[in-house]
Amino acid sequence: MSWHEWLAVPLLLSGAVFFLTGTIGLVRFPDTWSRLHAVTKADNVGLGLMVAGLASLSASAAVAFKLVLVWVLAMLAATFSCHLISRYSLRESERDDR
Amino acid sequence: MTPPVLYALCAAAIFGIAVYGLLSRPHLVRRLLALNMMGVAVFLLLVAFARRDPEVTDPVPHAMVLTGIVIAVSATAFGLALVRRLYRDTGRTGLSESRDP
Amino acid sequence: MTEAFSWVFDGLLVIALVIVAARVVFTPVLFKAIVMFIVFGLLMAIAWGRLDAPHVALAEAAIGAGITGALLLAAYSDLVSVRRRRPHLRPRVRVLRRHAFFAASAALAFAALALVLLQVPAPESGAGTLAVANLDATGVAEGVTAVLLDFRAYDTLLEMAVLLLAVYGARAVLVTDSEPRPDPWPTEGRHGSMVAALVGVLAPLIVVTAGYLLWVGAYGPGGAFQAGAVLAALGVLLRLTGRLEPAAASSWPQRLVLVAGLIVFSLVGLATLFAGGTFLDYPEAWAYPLVLLIEIALTVSIALPLILLFSGSPGLATPAPEDRR
Numbered sequence: 001m002s003w004h005e006w007l008a009v010p011l012l013l014s015g016a017v018f019f020l021t022g023t024i025g026l027v028r029f030p031d032t033w034s035r036l037h038a039v040t041k042a043d044n045v046g047l048g049l050m051v052a053g054l055a056s057l058s059a060s061a062a063v064a065f066k067l068v069l070v071w072v073l074a075m076l077a078a079t080f081s082c083h084l085i086s087r088y089s090l091r092e093s094e095r096d097d098r
Numbered sequence: 099m100t101p102p103v104l105y106a107l108c109a110a111a112i113f114g115i116a117v118y119g120l121l122s123r124p125h126l127v128r129r130l131l132a133l134n135m136m137g138v139a140v141f142l143l144l145v146a147f148a149r150r151d152p153e154v155t156d157p158v159p160h161a162m163v164l165t166g167i168v169i170a171v172s173a174t175a176f177g178l179a180l181v182r183r184l185y186r187d188t189g190r191t192g193l194s195e196s197r198d199p
Numbered sequence: 200m201t202e203a204f205s206w207v208f209d210g211l212l213v214i215a216l217v218i219v220a221a222r223v224v225f226t227p228v229l230f231k232a233i234v235m236f237i238v239f240g241l242l243m244a245i246a247w248g249r250l251d252a253p254h255v256a257l258a259e260a261a262i263g264a265g266i267t268g269a270l271l272l273a274a275y276s277d278l279v280s281v282r283r284r285r286p287h288l289r290p291r292v293r294v295l296r297r298h299a300f301f302a303a304s305a306a307l308a309f310a311a312l313a314l315v316l317l318q319v320p321a322p323e324s325g326a327g328t329l330a331v332a333n334l335d336a337t338g339v340a341e342g343v344t345a346v347l348l349d350f351r352a353y354d355t356l357l358e359m360a361v362l363l364l365a366v367y368g369a370r371a372v373l374v375t376d377s378e379p380r381p382d383p384w385p386t387e388g389r390h391g392s393m394v395a396a397l398v399g400v401l402a403p404l405i406v407v408t409a410g411y412l413l414w415v416g417a418y419g420p421g422g423a424f425q426a427g428a429v430l431a432a433l434g435v436l437l438r439l440t441g442r443l444e445p446a447a448a449s450s451w452p453q454r455l456v457l458v459a460g461l462i463v464f465s466l467v468g469l470a471t472l473f474a475g476g477t478f479l480d481y482p483e484a485w486a487y488p489l490v491l492l493i494e495i496a497l498t499v500s501i502a503l504p505l506i507l508l509f510s511g512s513p514g515l516a517t518p519a520p521e522d523r524r
Contacts, residue, residue: 073404076397076400076401080393080394080397083393084394101205101206101209101249101250102250103316103317104209104210104213105209105213105246105249105250106316107213107313107316107317108213108216108217108246109312109316110308110309110312110313110316111217111220111309112216112217112220113308113309113312114305114306114308114309114310114312115217115220115221115224115305116220116224117301117304117305117308118224118301118302118304118305119223119224119225121300121301121304121305122224122297122298122301123224125229127229127232127233127271127274127275127278128224128229128232130271131223131224131232131233131236131271132223132224134236134267135220135223135224135236135239138239138240138243138263141255142243142246143312143316145247145250145252145255146250147316147319148250148252149250149251154328154331155251155252155342156328157330157331157342157343157345157346158330158346158350158351160252160254160255160342160343160346161343161346161347161351161354162351162354163252163255164254164255164258164343164347164422164424165347165354165355165358167255167258167259167262167263167424168258168262168358168361168362168424168501169358169361169362170263170267171262171263171266171267171270171505172361172362172364172365172504172508173365174267174270174271175270175365175369175505175508175509176365176368176369176372178270178271178273178274178369179368179369179372179373179508179511180372181274181278182274182277182278182372182373182511183372183373185277185278191278
């Protein structure tokens with residue numbers, strides 16, 4: 001195993017652990033907001049670790065850059081969709097209370 | 099058993115589920131969903147079979163599926179327009195069976 | 200070892216696909232069914248990737264899951280918000296026999312398909328081998344693009360006609376009542392300024408991505424379909440955030456864009472016909488520029504109809520500057 005792989009394997013594995021944690025949170029948590037919290041936070045870190053692992057394995061800097069771009073865009077999308085979903089469900093729950 | 103065969107069997111299963119949905123669901127949007135899934139199952143079958151020769155991937159089914167996806171979205175959009183119109187005019191979301199006013 | 204892992208992955212993916220498909224059909228709530236359908240499309244995109252079909256994966260993610268999902272949700276909000284009369288409820292007589300029949304038909308469809316496809320012999324040499332062998336004559340290095348725009352260009356030409364037909368059909372069906380209907384997506388305070396800011400960041404990125412996909416189609420996964428779908432997604436975003444508004448009629452430029460793909464394609468076909476060749480048989484030296492020209496026209500002529508279908512209006516307009524948010 002080259003040092004690239006020694007670097008990549010722990011990163012990929014810990015990324016997978018974060019994904020697993022986030023998914024367990026998504027399934028087990030009781031309400032929309034804690035589920036969102038689990039999914040967006042844990043998965044963003046998990047994806048970041050995965051991207052770091054894959055980037056250290058990638059052949060060129062261009063590929064690594066594209067991978068990082070994937071991470072940034074996915075985080076951006078996760079942030080905004082989390083915001084929209086939580087706002088929507090907050091409004092819905094207020095309507096139910098009335 | 100090879101991966102293409104696995105995916106082809108999956109396509110058959112999705113097709114079967116979608117047939118049930120198409121027949122059993124009166125809501126027209128549900129029927130459109132089922133129709134779309136039947137289409138996707140056919141696409142999956144085509145693309146899975148394009149891979150049966152492991153050396154070359156056949157580009158023709160891929161191109162046909164690309165065309166098919168655009169046709170499917172066109173048909174779905176038109177179908178949804180029809181459903182919206184039906185709902186606006188009659189307040190119904192399904193086709194009534196044999197006791198239309 | 201690696202092979203075992205890929206079997207596990209494929210197996211899990213197939214199981215997930217079947218379960219999600221079943222959820223689409225069996226979940227009692229329509230909204231959940233639509234969301235499940237979008238999830239189904241995204242899982243399909245992974246499956247296309249596994250089957251070495253990156254073109255299809257891109258198109259499925261953008262069109263199958265993205266645009267179709269947006270169309271379904273738009274229709275859903277219309278079906279919920281208009282609500283003139285309570286939906287006519289049929290007495291719920293559960294006819295067990297009928298459902299047994301449906302289930303039997305479904306099982307029959309599955310069994311017949313499975314039986315047949317397990318026995319189909321592998322092809323010796325099909326159109327695909329021929330297409331790959333003659334790739335040099337098309338000026339593009341990518342098999343799928345070559346098939347779409349050269350070998351089977353008729354299909355693509357007629358597909359553009361179908362898309363246009365869907366737009367005009369939907370317009371004819373939807374725009375009938377004279378009373379102006381409320382915009383289903385009032386932008387006032389709906390999404391807040393955050394989404395507008397996001398669109399500001401994403402819009403240039405999306406345009407660059409669409410241009411890249413269009414250009415790369417000649418030698419890699421990409422092309423007019425994917426680029427058009429990505430542009431359409433931008434249009435949906437702009438429409439949702441109020442940067443584009445529905446208009447009662449399409450302007451001349453919009454009409455031109457709607458038919459551009461069809462017209463450019465047909466003109467190229469006629470030109471090759473009059474130059475002494477066959478319809479849509481490009482001379483070899485001209486093949487690449489012609490394919491690129493057609494692809495550019497197709498991209499915009501795929502994007503605009505999809506946006507109009509989502510918007511549900513005959514045309515689009517930019518809002519007056521003072522009420523732009």
